[in-house]
Amino acid sequence: MAKMNMLQAINNALDLAMAKDDGVVCFGEDVGHFGGVFRATSKLQEKYGKSRCFNTPLTEQGIAGFANGMAAQGMKPVAEIQFADYIFPAFDQIVNETAKFRYRSGNEFNVGGLVFRTPYGGGIAGGHYHSQSPEAYFAHTPGLKIVVPRDPAQAKGLLLASINCPDPVIFFEPKKLYRASVGEVSEDYYEIPLGKAEVLQQGKDVTVLAWGAQMEIIQKAAEMAAADGISCEVIDLRSIQPWDVDTVAESVMKTGRLVINHEAPLTGGFAAEIASTIQKKCFLHLESPIERVCGLDIPYPLALEKEYVPDHLKTYEAIKRSVNF
Known part of the structure; x- marks a missing residue:
């Protein structure tokens, strides 16, 4: 190592x-x-x-x-x-x-x-x-x-x-x-299977999902939620295509809630595909609407970057909305 x-x-x-x-x-x-x-x-x-x-x-x-x-x-x-x-x-x-x-x-x-x-x-x-x-x-x-x-x-x-x-x-x-x-x-050769999500943290109240750089953000939001007594299941999707429907669906059937975070704009973002698939597969298990915490529908701004980014605070608020629905 x-x-x-x-x-x-x-x-x-x-x-x-x-x-x-x-x-x-x-x-x-x-x-x-x-x-x-x-x-x-x-x-x-x-x-x-x-x-x-x-x-x-x-x-x-x-x-x-x-x-x-x-x-x-x-x-x-x-x-x-x-x-x-x-x-x-x-x-x-x-x-x-x-x-x-x-x-x-x-x-x-x-x-x-x-x-x-x-x-x-x-x-x-x-x-x-x-x-x-x-x-x-x-x-x-x-x-x-x-x-x-x-x-x-x-x-x-x-x-x-x-x-x-x-x-x-x-x-x-x-x-x-x-x-x-x-x-x-590890300095050795190793491969991680494509198309398989990873559950980084087990939880019972809400599933929180992201990929790439946003993982650090949702983990921070999950820590904030834990201080309020909210148990978050944290998932790294890792592969966008194909994406691991089964792992996400299994988690949502357990928690009854889903918050998806990505940095790309909201409209037409991949969170919409995930939300659509999961609401169909898990409809009778959902306790609240699926939340999407995403970038804004504007060109990526230089001066207002902090306002644009779907950060841990926006994710924390979405988690609370989901749990308190």
């Missing part, structure tokens, strides 16, 4: 994956000699050479198209999109090519083994072009898997599982935790 921040854990995962499989390659804007804007790929070019860790032109559509081509030929490209906000120029390639490659060929060819890594979310005073959480856009697209880790150990295990996955994966990394989140991480 070693102490690592999230960037170090991601770098370690990439190192192990590249050592294990010659088909794994890393590329993106400034990824090679520079290690990327956040240094996630630092020293990988020195270790594996310019043919396996290299810079690309500043074109996200080109990065995604290049990744599709490499994956179609059996390689395992790990393509970095410098910020999740910049993934939109690559949207056509990801949604119309990456996601549909296997289906359109009747499984004659595919781009399994392709991973798009990209830092998402706010918390770094990045304003409206460096703070977005676009997971819901891609969750609407069959053929993609979407993964969001909450800490260094999770980031490493989930990234290794994503690289080894037979389906294309978008791996959203919470950038505000890159250096803020430090934990014990």
Whole structure:
């Protein structure tokens, strides 16, 4: 075991994956000699050479198209999109090519083994072009898997599982935790199964659900609620697509209540999909309406970031509303 921040854990995962499989390659804007804007790929070019860790032109559509081509030929490209906000120029390639490659060929060819890594979310005073959480856009697209880790150990295990996955994966990394989140991480190769949520805290009164950077926020809210005698069951979804319906439903059948938190705007956010599915599966068990604590339906603001973020106080109020309904 070693102490690592999230960037170090991601770098370690990439190192192990590249050592294990010659088909794994890393590329993106400034990824090679520079290690990327956040240094996630630092020293990988020195270790594996310019043919396996290299810079690309500043074109996200080109990065995604290049990744599709490499994956179609059996390689395992790990393509970095410098910020999740910049993934939109690559949207056509990801949604119309990456996601549909296997289906359109009747499984004659595919781009399994392709991973798009990209830092998402706010918390770094990045304003409206460096703070977005676009997971819901891609969750609407069959053929993609979407993964969001909450800490260094999770980031490493989930990234290794994503690289080894037979389906294309978008791996959203919470950038505000890159250096803020430090934990014990095994130095060995290990994978954490995709599509499986984790119950971090057992509770009986209300289920509180989030993913990525918002986990720290809901855990803080759960601590505040505990001081009021409210017992929260805390769940990290980990995978947005596919998402673990059974674990969430089992929890809600026990608690009778659900609070969902995500940083993306409320309207059309993935919380709506979760709420719709859970109300259908757990309708006769629900004691109160499902609560959504989300970002506002506005561009991500720079000056008013604290007002925008669905923080622990907003989550705590939602927990109280749910329990006192």
